[in-house]
Each structure stands twice: as C-alpha cells, then as structure tokens.
Amino acid sequence: MHPEIDKNLCVECGACEKACPGLAPAKAEGNTPRASIVQHKNDQIRYESTSGGAFTAIAEEIINRGGVVFGASMTDELTVKHIFVDTVEELACFRNSKYVQSEIGNCYKEAKERLTQGQWVCFSGTPCQINGLYKYLGKDYDNLIAVDVVCKSVPSPLVFQKYLECKKQKEGNITDVVFRDKKRGFLYCTMAHYLSHEDRQNAKDSYRRGSESDEWLRLFLSGKISRRSCMSCSYQTLDRVGDFSLGDIWETGHPGLDDNKGSTLVHVWTEKAKTFLDSIYPKIRCVEYPIEKSRGVERKNTLNVPPNRNLLFEDANNMTADAFIAKYAPNTMKVRMKNTSRYLLWKLGLQNLVRHVKHLIIHRK
Ligand SMILES: Cc1cc2nc3c(=O)[nH]c(=O)nc-3n(C[C@H](O)[C@H](O)[C@H](O)COP(=O)(O)OP(=O)(O)OC[C@H]3O[C@@H](n4cnc5c(N)ncnc54)[C@H](O)[C@@H]3O)c2cc1C
Ligand code: SF4
Numbered sequence: 001m002h003p004e005i006d007k008n009l010c011v012e013c014g015a016c017e018k019a020c021p022g023l024a025p026a027k028a029e030g031n032t033p034r035a036s037i038v039q040h041k042n043d044q045i046r047y048e049s050t051s052g053g054a055f056t057a058i059a060e061e062i063i064n065r066g067g068v069v070f071g072a073s074m075t076d077e078l079t080v081k082h083i084f085v086d087t088v089e090e091l092a093c094f095r096n097s098k099y100v101q102s103e104i105g106n107c108y109k110e111a112k113e114r115l116t117q118g119q120w121v122c123f124s125g126t127p128c129q130i131n132g133l134y135k136y137l138g139k140d141y142d143n144l145i146a147v148d149v150v151c152k153s154v155p156s157p158l159v160f161q162k163y164l165e166c167k168k169q170k171e172g173n174i175t176d177v178v179f180r181d182k183k184r185g186f187l188y189c190t191m192a193h194y195l196s197h198e199d200r201q202n203a204k205d206s207y208r209r210g211s212e213s214d215e216w217l218r219l220f221l222s223g224k225i226s227r228r229s230c231m232s233c234s235y236q237t238l239d240r241v242g243d244f245s246l247g248d249i250w251e252t253g254h255p256g257l258d259d260n261k262g263s264t265l266v267h268v269w270t271e272k273a274k275t276f277l278d279s280i281y282p283k284i285r286c287v288e289y290p291i292e293k294s295r296g297v298e299r300k301n302t303l304n305v306p307p308n309r310n311l312l313f314e315d316a317n318n319m320t321a322d323a324f325i326a327k328y329a330p331n332t333m334k335v336r337m338k339n340t341s342r343y344l345l346w347k348l349g350l351q352n353l354v355r356h357v358k359h360l361i362i363h364r365k
C-alpha cells in the first residue's frame, strides 16, 4: 500500500508532508546512549522471542503499571497488523519478528487516547513507525515508552501472500508461521510453518528451512522485495528515535550467556529508558555492553533499488504463485547443497564452531 494524493481534492496545505516519517525523519540529538545484553529469565519466553526476549520484559512492566502495549501481530489470515493488548498473556502475539511490513491501522489514534488519559503506553515497531507516532502525537509524553527494532528493511505483504499460496499447495492449510523459530537453536533460526496452534505448541512443523534455502527469507535478505522507502532509509544511524532499540547479538563475549537460546542487544537512548530498565532488572539477566562495539544500529543503509523492481511487482500481480517463486527464488542445485551442508553442520554440532571462526575472521579484517 502506498499513499497517493488526489490532486483534485488536495489544497496543498503540506500537512501530510510534515507528518510523513519518510520525508522528514527526526533526529534524536543529545543522547548519551548505553548498551546492554539482555535475556529474559523465563526460558519459554526467550524460546518464543526472536533474540533474548527483552521486548517482553519491557512490555510486562508496562502492563503491571496498568498500561497497554502496541506491536506487530500475525492475524489468523497470516497478515501482519499492529494491535494493542493489556494483559501479560496476550503479549505472546508480539513475540518473534514478522518479516513483513506491518499495517499500522488506527494504532496511533488509540495510543494518543490512552496517553492523554495518563495511562502507560509501550509502542513498538520499526524506527519509521515510531517516528510516525511522534509526528502524530506532536508532543512528548512521560508515560510513553517507545521501542524500535533494528531494521534493515520490511518486505512486501503482497509477495508474502504469493509465498504462502505456493507453500499451502504443498503443505495444506498453514495457520501459523514463525520467521525465527529456535527449534534448532538461536544460531540456526529457521522459518517454520504449522498447521495448527497446537502443532506449534508441540513443535510439530509442516515445514522448516533456514535463510540459506527458504524462499521467503532469501527474497527478504536480498532486499529485492523491500519497500522502496527502505532503500533511502535515514533511520539507520546512532541518533535513534525510540527510548530503546532492540537487535540481535550473536556473540556476547560472555560464555555464560552464549547458550544458543538468544540474547537481545538493547540500546538505551533516553534518561526515561535508563530508569525504566532499572525497574525490570528482577525479570532479566543484564550485562553492560561497550557502546563503541555495538555497530549494528549505526550501520549505513546498503540497499539499492534493484534494476528489475518494477517488473518483479508486475509479475507478483500477474503470475501464478508457483511461477513467481520459481522465477525470483529458484530452488537451484547450489541452494539445495547449501541447505544440506548447513543441516549437516547443525546435526554434527559444528555450526557454532564454524560461526565462531567466521566471526573471528570478520573482526580481524
Ligand atoms: C522487519 C525486521 C527486521 C529486523 N532486522 C534486524 C537486523 O537487521 N539486525 C538486528 O540486529 N535486528 C533486526 N531486527 C530486530 C530483531 O529481529 C528483534 O526484533 C529484536 O532483537 C528484539 O528481539 P526480542 O527477543 O527482544 O523481542 P521479540 O519478542 O522478538 O520482539 C518482537 C518485537 O518486534 C516487533 N515487530 C515484529 N515484527 C514487526 C514488524 N513487521 N514491524 C514492526 N515491528 C515488528 C514487535 O512489535 C515486538 O516489539 C529486525 C526486526 C524486524 C521486525
Ligand atoms: S494533507 Fe494537505 S497537502 Fe496533503 S493531501 Fe491533504 S490537502 Fe493535500
């Protein structure tokens, strides 16, 4: 979905341009950030989360204060939408990254209503969604905790439906998709599909593939199907917009924490966030991380507009799901070989060693 101006109705007041987080990104100046490695102490929560479950720990505190939490959730139709919840149990729907653009719906309006009533609000999303919220609110609120996720891009919901259509023909009625499933550990996160919510509880998947072979993850990581605004994103800097930024950290440097169950690298940008983090200590393991080492969030945008982008989206609208996926994410011999070797490394328990060696080589360069 893209905004389009009806020139016949527009009075050129400029309000939409001022509110657009893509056209006028905010700079959070004067921050003295701090970084921490965080793990939720509850292992089940950590298992269901993308990284270390830091988001749930923050959100639980908001709910304990009588507040509401906004975030990206997957609907029964397997589309991704922002919603809000007010119980700790319901927070489960926000856990795990959904690698599809989330529809924001009426959430800014809902959040403003609660903030003006004095209720605590935690709003999570991509940095541009957080900045969109600020622009909608127009002023600071002491009772708002904004959490942005480190984000390289968001891919197209239309293409995701194509991928699902293709998979459903082979597997049946997929009802649950987990983009970063940890059945094979955090270091070999896999895309997993389930035919019912009970199957997910019992880890009985109908499909499981890693980023080396799953068509969706390959398309997403290639940047070919990302939203155009992600290709000129100005949020990937050290001047972040949220109170907290959350990202992955694969090697923490603390052997006790590197248990292959996941850790979140939490950037704490504001004084409000520093005080808030102190209040969640009983729920988390937390170790300071040198801010100069945390390169992830200041990474410069490396995505370019792919030369055949227009054709790809024309094809997504016109081709059958099978033909589209075969054209843009073919299951070649090379892909199959990568899949087999990665699976074998995992089976033989060698993937940690290989990743560690790669990490050492990259950091020596
Ligand atoms: C599209 C996307 C790309 C990402 N890319 C990177 C990356 O390149 N490098 C990196 O270090 N980390 C990246 N992350 C962040 C990382 O995957 C984890 O979300 C983060 O480490 C928090 O993990 P957690 O275990 O603390 O919380 P989790 O419980 O996993 O928290 C999930 C949080 O992500 C939000 N979220 C999930 N899907 C979406 C979505 N589609 N749109 C907006 N918000 C969403 C939820 O609202 C919730 O706040 C990305 C996240 C997303 C959503
Ligand atoms: S907000 Fe103003 S400038 Fe934007 S479309 Fe509406 S009338 Fe036109």
Ligand code: SF4
Residues within 6 Å of the ligand: 126, 127, 128, 129, 151, 152, 153, 154, 227, 229, 230, 231, 233, 234, 235, 236
């Ligand atoms: S890459 Fe930038 S523009 Fe794209 S979703 Fe993330 S913050 Fe927004």
